[in-house]
Amino acid sequence: MTIVxxxxxxxxxxxxxxxxxxxxxxxxxxxxxxxxxxxVNPLEAYRVMVQGSLGSGYALSETLVKAIPLMLTGLGxxxxxxxxxxxxxxxxxxxxxxxxxxxIALFWADRLPGPLVLPTMFVAGVLAGAVWGLIPAFxxxxxxVNEILTTLMMNYxxxxxxxxxxxxxxxxxxxxxFPGTAQFPQVAWLPRLTGRVHVGLIFALVAxxxxxxxxNRTRWGYExxxxxxxxxxxxxxxxxxxxxxxxxxxxxxxxxGLAGMAEVAxxxxxxxxxxxxxxxxxxxxxxxxxxxxxxGILLVAFLMxxxxxxxxxxxxxxGLPAAVALVLQGAIxxxxxxxxxxxxxRVRIIRGHKEAKEA
Amino acid sequence: MRKRIGIxxxxxxxxxxxxxxxxxxxxxxxxxxxAxxxAxxxEMPAEEPLKxxxxxxxxxxxxxxxxxxxxxxxxxxxELGDQVETIVVMDVPEGPDAEKAIRDVVQQGAKVVFATSxxxxxxxxxxxxxxxxxxxxxxxxYKTADNMATYFGRMYQPRYLSGxxxxxxxxxxFIGYVAAHPIPEVIRGINAFTLGVRQVNPxxxxxxxxxxxxxxxxxEREAAEALLDEGAxxxxxxxxxxxxxxxxxxxxxxxxxxxxxxxxxxxxxVLTSPVWNWGVYYVKxxxxxxxxxxxxxxxxxxxxxxxxxxxxxxxxxxxDVKQLxxxxxxxxxxxxxxxxxxxxxxxxxxxxxxxxxxxxxxxxLSMDWFVQGVVGTIPTQ
Numbered sequence: 048m049t050i051v052x053x054x055x056x057x058x059x060x061x062x063x064x065x066x067x068x069x070x071x072x073x074x075x076x077x078x079x080x081x082x083x084x085x086x087v088n089p090l091e092a093y094r095v096m097v098q099g100s101l102g103s104g105y106a107l108s109e110t111l112v113k114a115i116p117l118m119l120t121g122l123g124x125x126x127x128x129x130x131x132x133x134x135x136x137x138x139x140x141x142x143x144x145x146x147x148x149x150x151i152a153l154f155w156a157d158r159l160p161g162p163l164v165l166p167t168m169f170v171a172g173v174l175a176g177a178v179w180g181l182i183p184a185f186x187x188x189x190x191x192v193n194e195i196l197t198t199l200m201m202n203y204x205x206x207x208x209x210x211x212x213x214x215x216x217x218x219x220x221x222x223x224x225f226p227g228t229a230q231f232p233q234v235a236w237l238p239r240l241t242g243r244v245h246v247g248l249i250f251a252l253v254a255x256x257x258x259x260x261x262x263n264r265t266r267w268g269y270e271x272x273x274x275x276x277x278x279x280x281x282x283x284x285x286x287x288x289x290x291x292x293x294x295x296x297x298x299x300x301x302x303x304g305l306a307g308m309a310e311v312a313x314x315x316x317x318x319x320x321x322x323x324x325x326x327x328x329x330x331x332x333x334x335x336x337x338x339x340x341x342x343g344i345l346l347v348a349f350l351m352x353x354x355x356x357x358x359x360x361x362x363x364x365x366g367l368p369a370a371v372a373l374v375l376q377g378a379i380x381x382x383x384x385x386x387x388x389x390x391x392x393r394v395r396i397i398r399g400h401k402e403a404k405e406a
Numbered sequence: 407m408r409k410r411i412g413i414x415x416x417x418x419x420x421x422x423x424x425x426x427x428x429x430x431x432x433x434x435x436x437x438x439x440x441a442x443x444x445a446x447x448x449e450m451p452a453e454e455p456l457k458x459x460x461x462x463x464x465x466x467x468x469x470x471x472x473x474x475x476x477x478x479x480x481x482x483x484x485e486l487g488d489q490v491e492t493i494v495v496m497d498v499p500e501g502p503d504a505e506k507a508i509r510d511v512v513q514q515g516a517k518v519v520f521a522t523s524x525x526x527x528x529x530x531x532x533x534x535x536x537x538x539x540x541x542x543x544x545x546x547x548y549k550t551a552d553n554m555a556t557y558f559g560r561m562y563q564p565r566y567l568s569g570x571x572x573x574x575x576x577x578x579x580f581i582g583y584v585a586a587h588p589i590p591e592v593i594r595g596i597n598a599f600t601l602g603v604r605q606v607n608p609x610x611x612x613x614x615x616x617x618x619x620x621x622x623x624x625x626e627r628e629a630a631e632a633l634l635d636e637g638a639x640x641x642x643x644x645x646x647x648x649x650x651x652x653x654x655x656x657x658x659x660x661x662x663x664x665x666x667x668x669x670x671x672x673x674x675x676v677l678t679s680p681v682w683n684w685g686v687y688y689v690k691x692x693x694x695x696x697x698x699x700x701x702x703x704x705x706x707x708x709x710x711x712x713x714x715x716x717x718x719x720x721x722x723x724x725x726d727v728k729q730l731x732x733x734x735x736x737x738x739x740x741x742x743x744x745x746x747x748x749x750x751x752x753x754x755x756x757x758x759x760x761x762x763x764x765x766x767x768x769x770x771l772s773m774d775w776f777v778q779g780v781v782g783t784i785p786t787q
Contacts, residue, residue, distance in 0.1 A: 105513070109506055214618055215785060223548075224589040224774065224784070225524060226618060227501070243505070314502050321501040356506075362495050363510045369465065369497040 052392040062390050070386030074379040081374055087365055096375075099360030100353035108242030112314065114352035115244075116141065116306040118251035120330035121337070121344040122258050123176075123302030127295055128339055129262060130275040134296065136183065136198030137303040138327025139205035140176040144304025145311045146209060147175030149318040152235035152311075153217065153228060164234045168308055176304015177297045179205060184296035188289035206323045213318045228318040237313035245313030247306075251345070254302055259341040261298075271295060303327060332380060354379065455491040456518065458482065458692055459511035461504065462496045463523040464621040464646055470665035471620065471646040472496070474682040475522045475545075477666075481685025482692060490692060500525020508533045512540050518695050520688065521545065523620065524589065530554060541695055546591060548771070550702050557687055558591075560708035562598035562770070563738050564680035564716040566745040567731050568662045569602020571677050571719065572610075572640050574727045575660060576603075579610040582633025584643040584650045586620045588784045590773045592644045597777045598745045599642055599662075604779045606730070613638065614782030621646040627653045634659060640677075651676050660722070667717035679717040686712045706767065710739055746770055751778040 055062075079089035100110045120137040127134035148168040156164050183197035212228070219229040237245045262268040274281040274288055281288060310322055333351055337343030358372030458479075466476035479492050493516055498507040504526045511519055512533065518541045521530050527547035534542040534554040542554040550556055572581050581603060585592050600612045613636065615629040630641050630650035634657050641654040642662040651672040654661040663669065663679030687707065694700040707713040716735065719728055737743040748759035753776045759765055774784060 099510075105509075210618075218785075223772065224587065224593075226587060316502075319501045321499050321503060324499075359495075359507070359510065363493060363507075363514055366494065 048396060048398050051395050051397060052388070053395050055391055055393055062393075066386045066389045067383065070382040071379070073386075074382035077378050077382065078375045081371065081378075082367075085367055085371060087367060092361060092365060092367075095360050095364045096354075096357030099364065100357035105242060106356065108244045110349065110352040110356045111244045111248060112242070112352070113355045114349045115247040115251055115313075116310055116326040117329055117333050117348035117351055118345055119247070119254060119306035119309065120303045120327050121333035121348050122251070122254050122341060123299045123306070124327075124330050125334040125337070125339040125341070125344055126258055126262065126271070126302075127299040128275075128334055130271045130291065130295060131278075132184075132187070132292055132295060132299075133195045134180065134183075134198050134299050135195055135331065136180065136201050136300075136327070137306075137330045138323055138325065139198070139202035140179045140300040140303035141307035141310070141327050142202075142205035142209050142323050143179040144172035144176040144307030145318060145322045146205075146212065146307075147171035147304070148308035148311050149212075149217070149228060149231070152231040153318075156232045156235050161234045164232075165237065165312065168235060168312055169305070172304045172308025173301040174304070176307065177301035179304070180296040180300020181293060184292045188292045202327070209318065209322055210320070213320070217318060219317075226320060231312070231316045235312060236316055237309060239313070243314060245309065247309030247313050250305055250309060251348075254305070255341040255345050258298075258302075262341070267291075267294070303330075332384070336383065455488055456692065456696060457493060457514070457516045458490050458518045459493040459495070459514070459516035459520070461498050461507055461511070461519065461521040461523075461526060462494065463498060463500065463525075465496045468621065468647045469668070469671050470648060471682075472522070474665050475520075475684050478682075478684030478686075478688045482688040485685075485689045486692060486696075489696060498523075498526070502529060505529035505532055508542075509536070512537050517541065518692060519543065524591070541700055543691060548704075550704060552702055555703045555705065557691070557703075557705040557707075559682060559687075559711075559714040560706060561591075561680055561682070561714050562594050562745050563709045564714050565595045565598040566602040567716045567735055567738075568642070568678050568680050569599040569604075570606050570731055570734060571602075571723055571727055572599070572642060572662050573603035573605065573607035574730070575677060575723065576607065576610050576640050578637055578639040579607065580637045580639060581610060581612045582630065582636075582638030582641045583612050583614045583782075584626055584629045584633065584641065584645055585614050585616055586644050586646075587618060588616060590771055593776065593784065594770060594773045595644050596780060597773065600777050600779045601745060601750070604777075608779075611779055611781050612642070614776075614780060616782075616785070617645065623647045623649045626650050630654060631657075648672055663717070669717065669720055674720040674722050677720045677723055681715050681717045683712055683715060706771075708738070709735070710741065752776065753778060753780060 075093065082089040082092045100106050120141060124134050124137050148171055151168045151171050155167065159167060179201065183194045183201060186192035186197055187194045214226050217228045219227055221229065237247060239245045240248065262271065270286045270291055274286060274291060278288065306326065311318055315321065329351060333344055333347045337347040354376050358376050361367045361372045362369055460475060460479050462472045462475060464472040466473045482490060483492055493511050493514060495507045495511060498504050500523055508519060508521060508530055520543045522545045524546045527544055527549050530542055530544050531549050531551060531554060534551050538553055540553065544554060544556050546558045547556050583596055585596060596612065596614055603610050603612055613633060615633055617625045617629050619625055626645045626647055627649040630653035633641060634654065640660045640662065641650050643650040643664050646665065648668050648671050651661045651663055651668050655672055655675045661676050663676045665682060666679065667681055668679045669676040687705065709715060744764055746759065747764040749757060749761045750759040752758045755778060776784065
């Protein structure tokens with residue numbers, strides 16, 4: 048007996064609807080088993096998670112705080128993925144954006160007119176992310192270097208650079224040796240809308256409109272699509288692939304850089320450990336769960352934020368070990384992502400001698 | 407087509423989350439019906455247990471820093487029984503996100519919050535300003551408010567005593583010290599330890615390696631191994647886990663623990679450990695809150711209070727060393743002498759504390775130089 052995955056010729060509407068529902072149900076059932084091991088009522092645990100992430104104004108605001116960087120980096124990687132350019136480097140691009148914004152805030156805030164500080168940080172953050180994205184783009188376009196490796200490796204460089212700066216030359220001289228830069232002057236704080244939710248949310252919404260417009264309403268967006276779906280056809284029709292790689296990575300890196308700028312200026316207000324906590328990697332999941340659709344990314348980023356925030360509540364309200372929340376988060380992602388294969392493939396079980404004929 | 411799947415999927419996730427919330431509406435309403443039936447049998451609101459929250463940087467399983475705070479929490483529960491109920495949040499990163507964890511526990515009804523790492527200082531101050539009727543206690547920091555106090559212990563005292571042991575037992579005259587962050591707390595510990603070492607062995611040197619992390623078992627082990635490679639025969643540490651001790655033991659070398667009595671977990675190669683007894687402070691402070699006598703403070707208790715101590719010495723330590731440690735401990739306990747009393751020289755041989763003088767608390771709390779005998783540098787000085 049063998050089990051084969053067969054590609055569906057047409058996507059089944061039923062599968063499209065049922066698969067995600069079933070995946071989620073399975074994930075919740077799986078999670079329930081783990082919770083039962085800890086002698087916790089699973090329904091109570093799920094209620095706590097929903098309550099803690101969506102159930103009050105404060106909970107919602109904290110969910111949005113986590114969602115903002117996921118939205119921006121998610122949009123950033125999605126645009127690169129559309130043309131099958133595997134930008135795994137959002138984390139590093141975010142880090143560089145944070146560094147550039149911090150540099151302006153720490154060393155230029157008193158030399159610039161007040162109202163110009165934040166716009167300068169904005170531009171610096173976007174540029175730094177874009178340049179960081181441009182390096183692997185150039186290596187790929189000019190020399191054919193695999194971007195999966197370069198973007199990934201450049202993350203470590205950027206993350207270690209952040210560490211070097213706040214542990215070394217930029218360490219707060221009044222900080223008693225504690226790691227972290229001094230707090231930014233107030234002119235460099237990104238205004239907050241409510242709770243800790245900052246203007247970065249508006250950046251993310253505008254970015255989504257922009258990405259949607261570029262991808263669906265411009266010639267350039269069409270070219271990106273063609274390159275992604277059929278590079279050979281793109282080449283024959285005279286699309287300059289190398290040039291497009293550079294442009295796309297400028298935008299992709301720039302959006303992640305903006306996420307970094309928003310994090311340091313809106314949340315930590317200093318360069319700190321905790322800037323690179325994996326938003327850039329989670330962004331990859333966000334982008335794929337949303338099928339690279341900009342509106343979908345906003346929504347999935349929000350839900351992912353809820354999952355992160357809700358997980359924390361398990362510890363506080365039910366006294367569960369921190370790791371249980373991570374297991375639950377992992378289970379939900381595993382089932383939902385894993386389930387998506389059944390939308391495009393069907394499973395067939397082939398028995399005994401029939402195998403030869405059927406295969 | 408593709409887009410639709412994405413949107414559908416997202417919608418389904420939302421719907422199911424909402425459904426899950428609705429389903430739970432029923433059990434939720436049960437809670438209040440339970441409460442009133444219990445309440446009248448007892449005296450009304452005064453009998454509600456006081457909720458006390460603890461914010462941890464790691465997990466009690468580290469057998470070090472967080473383990474000791476959790477031991478203190480358990481002592482609090484034992485001593486005050488029904489009067490208190492504790493909430494624990496583990497693995498809270500230092501920095502801005504700690505703000506959320508602290509606010510969360512307050513919204514869960516905590517009236518006293520103990521935050522047990524330096525990096526929670528600014529976030530705690532922010533939350534403290536929002537909730538003037540909650541008592542905030544920050545371990546190891548220096549910022550206070552009307553409703554926010556600091557607490558810490560004079561760990562340098564037992565560290566000095568552990569230095570006497572290390573100085574007596576080293577044969578290579580090369581002692582390794584795995585250190586977390588170059589902040590005054592850690593520097594003070596290294597200095598006190600080195601003063602102890604040099605007291606009995608003026609030829610010995612203490613070599614410092616920074617890990618720039620409190621809690622990272624892998625990094626701590628690597629740092630210890632690097633020191634052992636260079637020839638250290640005793641490893642001391644200022645970290646949150648037992649990894650440096652294990653690394654030394656695997657090479658057949660000795661070590662000095664920290665935080666908890668690491669000999670219990672690693673074995674007799676751990677000669678002794680300067681340890682915390684937070685329970686003493688936690689019980690006293692929460693009692694003050696219950697009595698309504700809590701006022702803001704900056705607590706820095708020493709061996710005399712019992713908040714810090716030296717763990718029992720390993721049987722590998724000879725009796726004469728034991729006697730010396732007892733003698734010196736007696737001097738500290740009686741208050742006749744303290745560790746940072748002169749003469750003390752810095753790394754360059756310059757006299758920092760003249761004979762007959764002792765450093766003030768303020769000077770000790772902002773210490774940013776190494777004493778003679780330490781090999782290593784303090785970054786960005």
